[in-house]
Amino acid sequence: xxxxxxxxxxxxxxxxxxxxxxxxxxxxxxxxxxxxxxxxxxxxxxxxxxxxxxxxxxxxxxxxxxxxxxxxxxxxxxxxxxxxxxxxxxxxxxxxxxxxxxxxxxxxxxxxxxxxxxxxxxxxxxxxxxxxxxxxxxxxxxxxxxxxxxxxxxxxxxxxxxxxxxxxxxxxxxxxxxxxxxxxxxxxxxxxxxxxxxxxxxxxxxxxxxxxxxxxxxxxxxxxxxxxxxxxxxxxxxxxxxxxxxxxxxxxxxxxxxxxxxxxxxxxxxxxxxxxxxxxxxxxxxxxxxxxxxxxxxxxxxxxxxxxxxxxxxxxxxxxxxxxxxxxxxxxxxxxxxxxxxxxxxxxxxxxxxxxxxxxxxxxx
Amino acid sequence: xxxxxxxxxxxxxxxxxxxxxxxxxxxxxxxxxxxxxxxxxxxxxxxxxxxxxxxxxxxxxxxxxxxxxxxxxxxxxxxxxxxxxxxxxxxxxxxxxxxxxxxxxxxxxxxxxxxxxxxxxxxxxxxxxxxxxxxxxxxxxxxxxxxxxxxxxxxxxxxxxxxxxxxxxxxxxxxxxxxxxxxxxxxxxxxxxxxxx
Numbered sequence: 001x002x003x004x005x006x007x008x009x010x011x012x013x014x015x016x017x018x019x020x021x022x023x024x025x026x027x028x029x030x031x032x033x034x035x036x037x038x039x040x041x042x043x044x045x046x047x048x049x050x051x052x053x054x055x056x057x058x059x060x061x062x063x064x065x066x067x068x069x070x071x072x073x074x075x076x077x078x079x080x081x082x083x084x085x086x087x088x089x090x091x092x093x094x095x096x097x098x099x100x101x102x103x104x105x106x107x108x109x110x111x112x113x114x115x116x117x118x119x120x121x122x123x124x125x126x127x128x129x130x131x132x133x134x135x136x137x138x139x140x141x142x143x144x145x146x147x148x149x150x151x152x153x154x155x156x157x158x159x160x161x162x163x164x165x166x167x168x169x170x171x172x173x174x175x176x177x178x179x180x181x182x183x184x185x186x187x188x189x190x191x192x193x194x195x196x197x198x199x200x201x202x203x204x205x206x207x208x209x210x211x212x213x214x215x216x217x218x219x220x221x222x223x224x225x226x227x228x229x230x231x232x233x234x235x236x237x238x239x240x241x242x243x244x245x246x247x248x249x250x251x252x253x254x255x256x257x258x259x260x261x262x263x264x265x266x267x268x269x270x271x272x273x274x275x276x277x278x279x280x281x282x283x284x285x286x287x288x289x290x291x292x293x294x295x296x297x298x299x300x301x302x303x304x305x306x307x308x309x310x311x312x313x314x315x316x317x318x319x320x321x322x323x324x325x326x327x328x329x330x331x332x333x334x335x336x337x338x339x340x341x342x343x344x345x346x347x348x349x350x351x352x353x354x355x356x357x358x359x360x361x362x363x364x365x
Numbered sequence: 366x367x368x369x370x371x372x373x374x375x376x377x378x379x380x381x382x383x384x385x386x387x388x389x390x391x392x393x394x395x396x397x398x399x400x401x402x403x404x405x406x407x408x409x410x411x412x413x414x415x416x417x418x419x420x421x422x423x424x425x426x427x428x429x430x431x432x433x434x435x436x437x438x439x440x441x442x443x444x445x446x447x448x449x450x451x452x453x454x455x456x457x458x459x460x461x462x463x464x465x466x467x468x469x470x471x472x473x474x475x476x477x478x479x480x481x482x483x484x485x486x487x488x489x490x491x492x493x494x495x496x497x498x499x500x501x502x503x504x505x506x507x508x509x510x511x512x513x514x515x516x517x518x519x520x521x522x523x524x525x526x527x528x529x530x531x532x533x534x535x536x537x538x539x540x541x542x543x544x545x546x547x548x549x550x551x552x553x554x555x556x557x558x559x560x561x562x
Binding site for chain 2: 047082151
């Protein structure tokens with residue numbers, strides 16, 4: 001399971017007081033030393049682990065037979081020299097080089113010629129309203145796992161061009177905004193669980209949660225985020241959400257394994273992670289979890305893996321646990337972009353013995 | 366700015382420089398210890414290379430282009446999953462041997478000169494991104510390079526040794542080992558590559 005991104009330390013200091021010549025000489029000397037070190041840098045290390053063969057193909061799939069494509073699949077050939085876990089990430093761009101959607105794959109390979117697959121989310125292709133053919137670009141092949149470390153093996157910006165798809169050929173996402181309002185006092189431990197069934201294709205399953213905001217609150221609700229060594233605390237009118245607990249769990253059943261890829265948009269940067277591969281237990285249940293999902297950005301979470309033999313659908317269960325400190329009236333505009341369709345179960349338990357709601361209302365607009 | 370302030374500032378800068386020197390010195394000790402371990406590992410891998418059970422291995426063939434030249438590659442895979450890749454030029458001369466240990470283990474790469482002598486030995490540990498390299502010169506001297514790419518700065522120790530085994534020079538430097546824009550993240554415990562949105 002990928003863990004939260006880090007925030008780079010900003011090391012700022014004022015140069016205003018450093019005008020004296022002797023000080024400037026020292027600074028110039030230090031800069032010269034730093035530049036000398038920088039010029040000695042090299043980029044590559046280690047032997048070749050794997051390479052992209054340049055063999056690509058694409059096709060769109062309608063998993064649930066509703067007449068709309070759910071995914072655009074791009075197969076990529078890879079040549080593996082060093083056996084192990086590999087991640088492939090890539091983006092689709094339109095003819096005017098506008099970025100449309102990201103995807104990732106992660107598999108455990110022996111050596112030799114292998115195939116990886118990027119399943120691009122149909123909901124995002126439809127939502128962007130940009131027609132193909134699409135260019136597959138910014139492709140990165142990486143060896144390793146989230147726990148052991150990753151090593152880039154191959155990077156290519158202009159890899160492949162897909163067939164001529166129309167965005168309207170893909171499934172239309174539904175993202176209504178919801179409002180939760182009320183007034184109360186006390187501490188609640190809130191657990192939200194989502195159960196859903198996802199059809200398989202070619203023995204695999206994949207599900208994308210695209211554009212998920214953390215926290216999933218619309219801009220009309222002011223949210224103050226403060227960081228600490230334990231994580232991030234959120235403050236909204238009438239509600240305070242401390243950093244811990246922050247358990248986020250994904251369980252897949254009737255599978256052979258589970259992988260999770262995450263793309264986070266943070267400011268003007270994009271960060272990607274792909275988890276290690278978690279194998280299923282004897283009952284065919286695989287689980288990935290994290291306690292470090294951080295706020296302040298938009299996420300694309302991709303859940304994928306191999307289904308158990310002859311399974312036509314897999315069950316996915318996502319759950320998150322948070323503590324809420326409610327003190328007075330609140331009204332939250334909830335941005336449900338990216339929320340999965342499925343059965344939601346919400347469990348609220350009063351902490352410290354007492355909690356009261358004077359009123360609570362949930363509006364689905 | 367008064368003279369006293371200038372002196373204090375200058376002393377401060379000197380203090381920071383002394384601290385960075387101290388950090389570099391600490392890394393030299395760390396890398397020397399790591400190099401000793403990697404040398405032992407390399408010796409063990411050399412033994413494994415020499416005793417690799419080619420006769421009992423599954424054998425496949427492929428071609429590979431490196432530095433503009435095409436090599437014939439023979440791939441041996443033993444019963445434990447260890448892989449030996451032998452690269453030979455079109456005349457059949459051995460160019461490179463790559464021993465890949467099973468289970469995310471280390472990789473030993475031995476490159477030969479046109480004369481058939483060992484030109485370079487490299488041991489790479491993918492878990493941790495550590496590499497120890499020995500580059501041999503015709504005059505009998507060699508260069509030993511210990512690199513730990515998980516360390517952001519002062520992560521490479523280069524030692525030059527003469528033909529008698531005496532150290533000629535020792536230098537610490539920074540070699541990232543990852544492409545531009547890729548960094549090690551302490552929180553995620555993995556390497557991340559950023560790109561402009």
